[in-house]
Amino acid sequence: xxxDNRYGEGMTSTDAAANAAASHGHDPLAHTLxxxxxxxxxxxxxxxxxxxxxxxxxxxxxxxxVQGELPTTSLQAVYGVLGAFxxxxxVRRIEPAGSSARYERRVGDNHHHLVCRECGRVEDVDCxxxxxxxxxxxxTRGFRVAEAEVTFWGTCPACAQAEAEAxxxxxxxxxxxxxx
Amino acid sequence: xxxDNRYGEGMTSTDAAANAAASHGHDPLAHTLxxxxxxxxxxxxxxxxxxxxxxxxxxxxxxxxVQGELPTTSLQAVYGVLGAFxxxxxVRRIEPAGSSARYERRVGDNHHHLVCRECGRVEDVDCxxxxxxxxxxxxTRGFRVAEAEVTFWGTCPACAQAEAEAxxxxxxxxxxxxxx
DNA sequence: CGGTTGTCTTGAATCATTCAAAACATCTGT
DNA sequence: ACAGATGTTTTGAATGATTCAAGACAACCG
Numbered sequence: 001x002x003x004d005n006r007y008g009e010g011m012t013s014t015d016a017a018a019n020a021a022a023s024h025g026h027d028p029l030a031h032t033l034x035x036x037x038x039x040x041x042x043x044x045x046x047x048x049x050x051x052x053x054x055x056x057x058x059x060x061x062x063x064x065x066v067q068g069e070l071p072t073t074s075l076q077a078v079y080g081v082l083g084a085f086x087x088x089x090x091v092r093r094i095e096p097a098g099s100s101a102r103y104e105r106r107v108g109d110n111h112h113h114l115v116c117r118e119c120g121r122v123e124d125v126d127c128x129x130x131x132x133x134x135x136x137x138x139x140t141r142g143f144r145v146a147e148a149e150v151t152f153w154g155t156c157p158a159c160a161q162a163e164a165e166a167x168x169x170x171x172x173x174x175x176x177x178x179x180x
Numbered sequence: 181x182x183x184d185n186r187y188g189e190g191m192t193s194t195d196a197a198a199n200a201a202a203s204h205g206h207d208p209l210a211h212t213l214x215x216x217x218x219x220x221x222x223x224x225x226x227x228x229x230x231x232x233x234x235x236x237x238x239x240x241x242x243x244x245x246v247q248g249e250l251p252t253t254s255l256q257a258v259y260g261v262l263g264a265f266x267x268x269x270x271v272r273r274i275e276p277a278g279s280s281a282r283y284e285r286r287v288g289d290n291h292h293h294l295v296c297r298e299c300g301r302v303e304d305v306d307c308x309x310x311x312x313x314x315x316x317x318x319x320t321r322g323f324r325v326a327e328a329e330v331t332f333w334g335t336c337p338a339c340a341q342a343e344a345e346a347x348x349x350x351x352x353x354x355x356x357x358x359x360x
Numbered sequence: 361c362g363g364t365t366g367t368c369t370t371g372a373a374t375c376a377t378t379c380a381a382a383a384c385a386t387c388t389g390t
Numbered sequence: 391a392c393a394g395a396t397g398t399t400t401t402g403a404a405t406g407a408t409t410c411a412a413g414a415c416a417a418c419c420g
Contacts, residue, residue: 014386035374039385039386039387039398040386041385043399050415073399073400076399076400077377077398077399080399081398082358095277095278098275099343100375101376101377112317114323114325125317125318126318127318133208137292140305140332140334142336142337143303143334144334144335145333145334146333147332148331149333150332152320152327152328153329154320154324154327155323155324156322160324171306219365221367254368254369254370256368256371256409257367257368261367280406280407312419
């Protein structure tokens with residue numbers, strides 16, 4: 001079973017993370033790659049790991065995360081890897097209006113997104129209406145419909161609070177101005 | 181009523197279109213602009229007209245349409261006008277993944293879109309589920325939800341046909357190859 | 361009709377993303 | 391374990407949509 005794990009045991013988890021890219025033998029992530037017919041390489045494993053840590057990361061966020069464990073990886077490699085993953089169905093690429101493309105590992109489960117208009121933060125939401133409703137527009141106008149994408153736009157808790165504080169400050173300033 | 185329409189009658193419709201930009205007096209479109217507190221200018225009226233003709237145009241399409249009646253208008257002016265219209269709520273900007281931003285006059289009526297994955301063509305569809313359902317994700321995760329955007333991805337009739345023909349050709353070629 | 365304010369033109373910069381060629385590494389069969 | 395074939399990464403540069411900035415200009419108010 002254990003055939004070419006050259007690092008076996010006795011590593012800290014940090015060592016494990018740092019060296020994982022070199023031990024292409026049988027990371028669980030390596031299997032994920034082989035399962036879809038992709039070669040196992042350092043950058044690919046690192047990108048997979050980065051996506052696990054950052055569930056809706058854009059290419060640059062993935063790039064910076066990957067650099068932590070594999071400093072020689074180029075941004076273009078990250079784009080290439082993400083593109084290959086998307087083609088292989090390993091990741092889903094979403095492109096919310098106003099921000100750069102985001103990538104997520106959660107695929108094939110018909111879920112939707114909540115996007116913050118202020119900061120661009122993205123969160124998952126399960127579909128309330130079954131797939132059925134999601135796949136049925138009122139009129140297809142002759143289109144062969146393959147998928148429905150639902151995006152809920154709003155304000156995330158952090159931005160809502162920042163907004164409330166800004167308003168409170170403005171009100172205070174107005175009160176001061178009025179009292180002089 | 182007719183007070184400063186300096187062109188009154190006797191124009192061809194082409195003349196009317198070409199001169200409309202100069203007659204800022206009271207084009208119905210001019211009212212549209214004044215109603216939202218925007219100054220009436222040639223480029224703005226022309227953009228409004230272009231959007232009426234091209235319901236889901238991108239900036240460049242609008243630019244080319246505008247040039248037909250107002251050749252001195254710059255692309256940057258078109259971007260500026262479209263941005264001002266979007267801010268004023270006069271147009272809605274949609275940004276389907278993989279294509280440049282599209283602009284549409286139909287606003288405030290909770291309708292959705294059908295987008296062709298092949299050619300990027302966009303068509304309107306009314307919401308099957310009332311606004312109610314559209315505004316209710318299964319979990320808001322603390323977000324203040326303002327709007328739901330639904331995009332149906334598929335293949336438009338033209339691209340579906342092109343695809344079918346390409347397949348037929350491939351099958352024919354395979355048959356020929358087999359018979360030799 | 362003149363002044364104020366906002367808009368347009370011109371020119372350039374920015375950002376995310378993609379392209380291309382050569383160096384390199386993974387996997388396959390031995 | 392090794393060498394070849396194939397696919398991946400690096401490096402360097404290009405692309406396209408969009409935005410920024412400054413000055414020239416035009417619309418609207420009174």
